[in-house]
Amino acid sequence: MYSKGVNAEERLIESTRALLWERGYVGTSPKAIQQRAGAGQGSMYHHFAGKHDLALTAIRRTAEELRAAAEARLSVPGTALGRVTAYLRRERDVLKGCPVGRLTQDPDVMADPALRAPVEETLAWLRARLAQVLEEGRAAGELDSRLDPPATAATIVAVLQGGYVLARASGTADPFDQAISGVLALLTLHAAEAARHRA
Amino acid sequence: MYSKGVNAEERLIESTRALLWERGYVGTSPKAIQQRAGAGQGSMYHHFAGKHDLALTAIRRTAEELRAAAEARLSVPGTALGRVTAYLRRERDVLKGCPVGRLTQDPDVMADPALRAPVEETLAWLRARLAQVLEEGRAAGELDSRLDPPATAATIVAVLQGGYVLARASGTADPFDQAISGVLALLTLHAAEAARHRA
Structure with a gap:
């Protein structure tokens, strides 16, 4: 192969x-x-050393790829909302699902602390990185000061992971796209309000 | 047993x-x-008739229970936001996960149109029911008129399903709770803005 x-x-x-x-x-x-x-x-x-060692290497590589793909969108110049949008709207194989998120459904991976660690760390990193971007947007007056960056970041990552679940259930990417549109619309309305308050 | x-x-x-x-x-x-x-x-x-017939009966019952539990919270008197909050904040066994959503990870269930149907229909029903509640809130001036009920409903269901994924990865309910708080905060800020516009 x-x-x-x-x-x-x-x-x-x-x-x-x-x-x-x-x-x-x-x-x-x-x-x-x-x-x-x-x-x-x-x-x-x-x-x-064996299958476990190979699986750990494989899972770590998958985790690193997800991180690099997210960082590539989140670190470009632009507004916080623009960067979050670029990240959420990047091309994805929606029906296949998230290679890291899907590992949470593998009971043997979840039961093994070493195999589980890269999964847990990557999703925690993603939440922290998104919270940082949102915090920058808040500091710049782009987003409402009442917005809680860590909670909003958890919402964004959950929308992605749950969007995959809905897509799988329906057999189409439509509910994934709708869920992304919904959260971006909520964030965009906030940015508009924050701008109005600044004006 | x-x-x-x-x-x-x-x-x-x-x-x-x-x-x-x-x-x-x-x-x-x-x-x-x-x-x-x-x-x-x-x-x-x-x-x-056999295992397939039994599994279909079992999955249908699980789907009906989820529907009844959601309807019990969404049909109470009150504001749209209050009803959505009651639904999202209802007691859940977060680390166990959603009994319907988890079936999307069972390849044999997803590959069988009959077994998959109750999963697909229940999640589609939930999105439609939430969209209806949000639409009522919009019609009552409680929520911003620019809010798109179907997209927002897809976001809410995705946050729930994805919240379970994050909880499973971290081994705690915390990221689930954060994701729910984040989406409710976004909706609450909207409701506040809509109220301000009405005033």
């Missing part, structure tokens, strides 16, 4: 990510990882 | 609900249902 140019270690990590996504931790066997990676058992145990 | 007073049909339904919750559709065998219900194979096939 991978070109010969990619080394075995890399193929093993990517195969584990794909299998965790498709089958969950319990359904991912060392043998299946090796087969998908086109790597032997010796190669796997040369690079990794 | 059930008193002798409860009939076998009822015990079979409740056992299926518990097993679907704990093990998912694929992990729920007819034998496990019978054992938990204290019912024989003959009894099970007397009342139900």
Whole structure:
């Protein structure tokens, strides 16, 4: 499944990510990882202590990618609302779901403190980062001073994660898009009010 | 696990609900249902066509309960915001999650149109019911006329479903509570603005 140019270690990590996504931790066997990676058992145990070590590496990489994708939108110049909008409206494979959020539904990942840590930390980081952006918007007079940045940030992350749930239930991205539009409209109305008060 | 007073049909339904919750559709065998219900194979096939029929009955009941619990809060007299608040703040077993929303993570339930229908319909009903309440609040001048009821309703349901995801990731109900507080604060600020405009 991978070109010969990619080394075995890399193929093993990517195969584990794909299998965790498709089958969950319990359904991912060392043998299946090796087969998908086109790597032997010796190669796997040369690079990794075992399935748990590989899963941890795979989950950490997924978490880092989510963080980098969020930071790319949240750190651009512009208003707080513009940055939050860019983040929420970025292209997503809505029906597939969030690669990090979905791990909360894997009981074996949640029951293992090491595997769970990157999931917990990434969602906590996302809330803190959004709260920081909202705080900047509040300090700049762009957002209402009564807005509570940490609570609003939790709302935004929950809308995203819950939007995926609604999309999955309906089989379309529509409720996800609606939920995003709804929270952005609430924030936009606030920004408009705050601007009016400043004027 | 059930008193002798409860009939076998009822015990079979409740056992299926518990097993679907704990093990998912694929992990729920007819034998496990019978054992938990204290019912024989003959009894099970007397009342139900099989595991699929039982699962459908179980999922429908879970969906009806969610609907009744929501309706009980949304239909009380009071302002739209008061009713939405009562619904969002009702006591919940946050770390357990939403019994309907969690079914979207069961691939066998989602892949089966009959089993998926009650999940899809219940979440769609909830969005429509909340949109109706918000529309009433808008018509009464309680909420800003620029508020889009269907989008805001999708946001509210997504906040709930996503709040469960965040709670599960963190192992505490705190991010769920924060996400609810955040969306209620946004709605409350709107109601205050709408009241100010009316005055």
